[in-house]
Amino acid sequence: MALLTMRGIVKEFPGARALDGVDLTVREGEVHGLLGQNGAGKSTLIRVLSGMHRPDAGEIRWHDAPVALPNPTAALRHGIATIYQELDLVPGLSVAENIFLGHEPRSLGFNRRRAAERRAAELLARLGHPDIAPGGELGRLPAAGQQIVSMARALSYDARLIVMDEPSAVLANEEVANLFRIIRELTADDVAVVYITHRLAEIREIADRVTVLKDGRAAASGLPAATPTDVLVRHMTGARPEPRQPDRRPDTAPPEGAVLSVRDLSLSGEFADVSFDVRPGEILGLAGLVGAGRSEILETVYGARRATSGQVSVDGKVVRSGSVRAAVKAGLGLAPEERKSQGLLMLASTGVNIGLASLGAHSRIGWMDRRGETADAAEQADALGVRPPDPWRNVATLSGGNQQKVLLARWLLRECRVLLLDEPTRGVDVGARAELYALIRDLAARGVGIVLVSSEVPEVLTLADRVLVIREGRVVHEAPAAELDEHTVLALVMDGRTR
């Protein structure tokens, strides 16, 4: 019997149709895998299901009756609980307080702490974790323990359906086995689980059926979990094989000799033995899932993290490890993943932001050449098509794409030799994205070596000359982009094997 039926769910955001008529049916006691690339609509679908977003159109049926989920509390009352990737727990409160946050057992207005702790202990025991003390502080538990608490909280609402958003992302291998054991026990009690992951192996092991989302629609609904990788990936990338991007730049052989050489770089717990070369004018793409270690590799190359072992050299000269300043001096530049929190001075003007890495070039014994700085910043802003190209304008008023251009302009002004780009088009609209692609190619044409990290496989394939596929902190494949297609890369990223 269908526990949950979603029909034709539409959710629009300004400028984007995140869900374009999604269908999803979940049966009682099943584990339903949800697959899809970034931006396919998984997060939006969960938010609709958990009552955080109201759909613009479509019908949700729960136990074969129409139901409205106007807010998270309503969803919980009906028995739909969501465990988010970023666990939404309060570290300073006790385990029991977290489990019953918002629905504390109470009488006469007083919280009944004992009762809460007793019931918390029961729930934790049911999840196979009587070792977690209900009175203990949540923040002291490891990530896996916190996830158990999150599940206990879901159960405390008598959940009939638990949505898990990439639950294995924060867990080590043996903890994943425990998670699966818990999921099996839940389903034995007829609780249904919607399991979101990028790892196909997990789908195979735990899921009964799979739904694949693509571009806000269900590309395939209720496939058996044993469906071959090949078929699943084809659903994720679209039925037809993607035509080779017509605007791919011609494969000109870049000059010999690497501008950036990375040798056996390791950071314990994050990634190991990463080696690669980037030649001037070459774009090297790092493909991989979030959490595979791509950003960590970039940050370590850049000196923002200190490598456990290994070596980074620019133009043959070894760069001191763990020092951003040494890396910048050697000619590296980074446009970080989080533009606003890691890249820009949001209170300052466009010009100041562009000039930030070139203060030395625009000053004499500490005295700023403000005219020169502004003129140079304006020239870069103009050349990169920052709109408006006004150096006095507050950078916070620019759109995401233009803010990204400001970051590129910062490193161009410094005439950096190698540019590290971490998710350069995240949160950027389609038009600006095409512009950024053109810019990045243009930079490479000028002889800058580029290392590009992106979760979007087509982006990597469109831009890069060569691609490294990263999976769980290791380079699992290296090939010229021309020899790869989205399908192959996606399979490698998720499975770690070529077909």
Next chain:
Amino acid sequence: MTSTEERAAVRSVRPRGRRVPAELRNAGLVGVLVVLAVIGGVTRPAEFLNLNNVIVILMQASVIGVVAVGMTFVIIGGGIDLSVGAIVALSTVWATTVATQSFGIGGIVFTALVVGLACGVINGAFIAYGKVVAFIMTIAMLASARGLAIQISGGNTQTIRPENQALVDLGYRDHFLFGVVPPLVLIFAVVIAAGWIALNRTTFGRRTFAVGGNPEAARLAGLNVRAHTLALYALSGLCCGVASIMLIILTGSGTSANGNLYELDAIAAVIIGGTLLSGGRGTLVGSVLGVLVFTTINDIFTLNNLSTATQQLAKGVIIVIAVLVQKLLASRSPTT
């Protein structure tokens, strides 16, 4: 890369996007000063509106003003320095011991500056390299510096000895420049000018805004965030040293009770001067105006024989009103 013509071309388009200088936002504070002057003039016409009173206000503003200049740098740089009052106390005491005074006026001035600077460096080193929260570190310095001041002085007021009287004489009328400009005010003016230039015309100032506005972005752009943080607290300490010399001139003595609650007065002046407590934005002129507003209020209250209790109350009210007005203005023009 850029030719002169191109630069000229850029300059010619300047008015299009030219932003309002931050200093203009201080017009509100100037307005407050005018209102205060009117109130003073109406309630105490004879005592308030005369040259002597203006000189008194300016001299009082000078000491706390120099401290506020250092504080402005620290706060724009994303920090806070609660130890300024205690550093002033320690500096005045150390600079007026019998031993120090035996080296003459030069010894007094040198000691005051070095003690202030050293306290600032200690603050900055622990905050920048030891990762101690600024609030905690400077509270610890507040307690220890004043404790040390009491220990050194034995709780006594150490007066300037006759052979060094020339220093104290600088506070008297006959040593005023042109008969009207007290040397204290001149020192204040020099500190303001130097501070303004450092903040607005040098890479030091630019780094201060960057480190306060977004330390992570500053670090990833290759700036030495820790060294700069240390420098900011050292600068604040040095300003305290200068202020303690001024206080010695003004009072002719050094005591561990000096600089009481300077941290509150300086921070309040900086905040009503429009500097963001979270860092990254602020003006020096605003802080100076903030100091003048508070000093003028004190003066008016004193002239009208109102108790210090009422003064404190009024200060509190003014801080809240000033911050509310700024919020209001900020929400109207978000992109200044």
